[in-house]
Amino acid sequence: TGDFDFTDHSHRRYNPLTDSWILVSPHRAKRPWLGQQETASKPDIPEYDPKCFLCPGNHRATGGSNPQYESTYIFQNDYAAVKEEQPVLKADNSEDTLRNRLFHVQSVRGNCFVICFSPKHNVTLPLMSVPELTEVVGAWQGLYNDLAKKAREEAKPFKYLQIFENKGTAMGCSNLHPHGQAWCLETVPSEVSQEFKSFDKYHAAHNTHLLADYVKLEMEEKSRIVFENDSFLVVVPYWAVWPFETMVVSRTKVANIAQLDDKQKKDLAIVLKTLTTKYDNLFETSFPYSMGIHQAPLNATQEELDRSWLHLHFYPPLLRSATVRKFLVGFELLGEPQRDLTAEQAAERLRKLDGETHYTKNL
Amino acid sequence: TGDFDFTDHSHRRYNPLTDSWILVSPHRAKRPWLGQQETASKPDIPEYDPKCFLCPGNHRATGGSNPQYESTYIFQNDYAAVKEEQPVLKADNSEDTLRNRLFHVQSVRGNCFVICFSPKHNVTLPLMSVPELTEVVGAWQGLYNDLAKKAREEAKPFKYLQIFENKGTAMGCSNLHPHGQAWCLETVPSEVSQEFKSFDKYHAAHNTHLLADYVKLEMEEKSRIVFENDSFLVVVPYWAVWPFETMVVSRTKVANIAQLDDKQKKDLAIVLKTLTTKYDNLFETSFPYSMGIHQAPLNATQEELDRSWLHLHFYPPLLRSATVRKFLVGFELLGEPQRDLTAEQAAERLRKLDGETHYTKNL
Numbered sequence: 001t002g003d004f005d006f007t008d009h010s011h012r013r014y015n016p017l018t019d020s021w022i023l024v025s026p027h028r029a030k031r032p033w034l035g036q037q038e039t040a041s042k043p044d045i046p047e048y049d050p051k052c053f054l055c056p057g058n059h060r061a062t063g064g065s066n067p068q069y070e071s072t073y074i075f076q077n078d079y080a081a082v083k084e085e086q087p088v089l090k091a092d093n094s095e096d097t098l099r100n101r102l103f104h105v106q107s108v109r110g111n112c113f114v115i116c117f118s119p120k121h122n123v124t125l126p127l128m129s130v131p132e133l134t135e136v137v138g139a140w141q142g143l144y145n146d147l148a149k150k151a152r153e154e155a156k157p158f159k160y161l162q163i164f165e166n167k168g169t170a171m172g173c174s175n176l177h178p179h180g181q182a183w184c185l186e187t188v189p190s191e192v193s194q195e196f197k198s199f200d201k202y203h204a205a206h207n208t209h210l211l212a213d214y215v216k217l218e219m220e221e222k223s224r225i226v227f228e229n230d231s232f233l234v235v236v237p238y239w240a241v242w243p244f245e246t247m248v249v250s251r252t253k254v255a256n257i258a259q260l261d262d263k264q265k266k267d268l269a270i271v272l273k274t275l276t277t278k279y280d281n282l283f284e285t286s287f288p289y290s291m292g293i294h295q296a297p298l299n300a301t302q303e304e305l306d307r308s309w310l311h312l313h314f315y316p317p318l319l320r321s322a323t324v325r326k327f328l329v330g331f332e333l334l335g336e337p338q339r340d341l342t343a344e345q346a347a348e349r350l351r352k353l354d355g356e357t358h359y360t361k362n363l
Numbered sequence: 364t365g366d367f368d369f370t371d372h373s374h375r376r377y378n379p380l381t382d383s384w385i386l387v388s389p390h391r392a393k394r395p396w397l398g399q400q401e402t403a404s405k406p407d408i409p410e411y412d413p414k415c416f417l418c419p420g421n422h423r424a425t426g427g428s429n430p431q432y433e434s435t436y437i438f439q440n441d442y443a444a445v446k447e448e449q450p451v452l453k454a455d456n457s458e459d460t461l462r463n464r465l466f467h468v469q470s471v472r473g474n475c476f477v478i479c480f481s482p483k484h485n486v487t488l489p490l491m492s493v494p495e496l497t498e499v500v501g502a503w504q505g506l507y508n509d510l511a512k513k514a515r516e517e518a519k520p521f522k523y524l525q526i527f528e529n530k531g532t533a534m535g536c537s538n539l540h541p542h543g544q545a546w547c548l549e550t551v552p553s554e555v556s557q558e559f560k561s562f563d564k565y566h567a568a569h570n571t572h573l574l575a576d577y578v579k580l581e582m583e584e585k586s587r588i589v590f591e592n593d594s595f596l597v598v599v600p601y602w603a604v605w606p607f608e609t610m611v612v613s614r615t616k617v618a619n620i621a622q623l624d625d626k627q628k629k630d631l632a633i634v635l636k637t638l639t640t641k642y643d644n645l646f647e648t649s650f651p652y653s654m655g656i657h658q659a660p661l662n663a664t665q666e667e668l669d670r671s672w673l674h675l676h677f678y679p680p681l682l683r684s685a686t687v688r689k690f691l692v693g694f695e696l697l698g699e700p701q702r703d704l705t706a707e708q709a710a711e712r713l714r715k716l717d718g719e720t721h722y723t724k725n726l
């Protein structure tokens with residue numbers, strides 16, 4: 001590579017999962033910031049908030065109330081983006097009309113759930129214990145199995161379960177109470193089906209799973225590894241877009257969350273605790289992000305199981321401090337995503353951070 | 364379509380430009396909002412701000428100062444994401460290694476420019492006159508021609524000019540002074556090359572340009588048209604993601620901004636004024652957005668000219684008021700984009716709004 005310096009010179013990296021490119025401009029981290037600042041997280045939050053829709057025993061937005069739950073608690077989203085019951089759209093696209101050429105549409109049924117991670121209003125994943133986090137993983141497994149069963153036995157329109165968490169006001173989260181969501185659709189969403197396409201293409205070319213090769217390569221190069229244990233690898237992917245984006249990949253083939261055995265479950269809980277502790281310690285703030293799980297569709301065929309490999313993506317927006325975030329706007333939306341530090345630089349900072357003691361413990 | 368109601372039932376629509384799907388959940392606009400609120404725009408901004416890096420005569424962030432410019436003014440970005448001079452990366456990818464399978468990288472040279480729309484610190488596009496906006500279009504044309512010439516005559520690494528504007532703090536804009544940017548790269552960015560791919564595919568199937576058919580179809584259906592004049596159509600695309608997203612399409616084939624004749628130039632200026640006036644009038648605020656121009660590469664071959672069709676995308680985040688935006692986060696990033704009102708509903712609201720008198724004139 002001659003005198004090309006990856007920490008100084010602009011380059012593009014290819015994302016083989018989404019089949020797209022991102023622009024890396026490492027010298028750009030130096031520019032001054034005059035734009036919007038996020039508010040740093042509030043210090044004194046009570047363990048129970050009588051006005052919170054998610055706290056145990058409280059009334060919810062649309063009437064109804066929460067039980068006095070004591071660990072992870074799942075309920076149906078009061079403002080679900082998809083519903084189990086609605087008419088099915090039957091479109092006849094056979095004729096060659098402009099409309100049939102250009103407008104493709106499908107009806108979508110499903111259901112949406114909210115997953116309260118804890119009854120305590122003032123905790124977040126890094127502040128929960130490994131046993132408590134193991135219960136969260138268990139709740140995800142339970143939901144996956146439960147919805148798969150309902151699809152099989154009650155013909156519910158459930159094909160893919162997208163588990164995710166939006167954390168922090170910067171990521172549009174409308175309630176501080178520690179919670180994630182799970183949207184279950186009768187179709188596989190775009191991002192996931194694009195990954196499946198890429199896995200199939202890679203398998204056809206190299207007769208192995210893309211993520212099998214990827215885990216091997218990251219283990220060899222080490223420079224993008226943030227944390228690892230027996231079951232999972234946490235890396236800043238070579239093609240990361242968000243400044244401190246990470247990917248949690250199971251080291252061996254696991255197709256879905258329900259397949260995790262007890263050891264793997266606990267290892268995932270440890271990953272969640274360690275990674276989010278590092279994130280909070282980076283800028284000494286409650287670190288915002290969107291994260292989610294990619295896995296096999298419900299009631300997957302053998303072919304679908306073969307192409308699925310459990311992994312999580314964390315997309316955190318903060319760039320330089322608790323209040324300065326990266327905006328993926330103008331050039332990013334119209335041209336291509338752009339980042340200001342390399343994946344290796346981000347990984348090094350996260351790797352070196354304490355992943356055990358949360359910064360608030362030292363205050 | 365039976366009893367399927369597009370204004371109530373969830374559905375997915377396909378975007379043939381980017382080959383992806385978006386989820387529409389029109390009943391969802393009803394949920395309450397407890398999350399982050401944007402600050403509404405400040406009322407009293409001076410025409411000249413001595414601390415602004417972009418005002419005429421002022422010093423810039425990295426030293427140097429602006430001339431006493433009197434209309435549109437273009438200068439090189441002090442914190443360019445790409446540079447003209449840097450080593451070229453020469454990679455040998457011939458061997459079948461894991462790295463060559465999974466990590467693709469290219470060096471990227473180019474240049475970045477800032478375009479001050481006006482010397483006045485306190486105006487925005489809707490507050491400028493049609494002749495002033497015509498000068499902005501002229502400045503874009505000048506830059507396009509100038510960079511194409513430098514690429515031809517001085518072998519500069521310029522292949523694609525991405526013109527865009529980030530407006531408002533919600534879209535990461537770090538300076539109130541009315542300005543856009545233009546990033547010129549030696550490669551065609553992802554979003555644009557994806558569109559070109561789609562245009563080629565459509566042409567192969569139907570022997571016509573996708574946007575030729577699309578303009579025809581929108582003219583027939585009318586329900587998504589926001590505004591039109593002799594040269595341009597403004598629509599909320601059938602597959603819009605952002606709540607009030609619009610696309611400005613030239614009615615007949617124009618490959619790049621430089622090809623616009625005087626009449627078309629003025630018509631584009633009128634579109635800019637009318638559309639941004641409608642946007643500001645929607646929630647009576649200075650409406651944030653990212654917008655940009657998609658067009659032919661510089662010094663395009665005949666094939667590249669054939670597949671290019673000038674259009675602009677406007678991506679505005681506001682959803683319900685001056686302070687409540689749509690967040691494209693969790694499900695959107697991990698699964699697929701989701702919107703809360705239909706394209707037709709958004710178009711109807713924008714169409715009915717006054718596009719001539721800015722709301723501040725009535726205050």
Ligand SMILES: O=P(O)(O)O[C@H]1O[C@H](CO)[C@@H](O)[C@H](O)[C@H]1O
Nearest residue numbers: 326327329330331332535536537
């Ligand atoms: O160039 P600016 O205005 O400083 O920065 C803004 O626009 C750029 C181009 O879309 C983005 O990369 C930045 O994240 C954003 O904050």
Ligand SMILES: O=P(O)(O)O[C@H]1O[C@H](CO)[C@@H](O)[C@H](O)[C@H]1O
Nearest residue numbers: 172173174689690692693694695
């Ligand atoms: O469901 P919430 O938390 O009210 O809403 C948040 O997450 C959703 C799923 O990612 C997004 O569609 C919304 O834009 C966001 O504000």
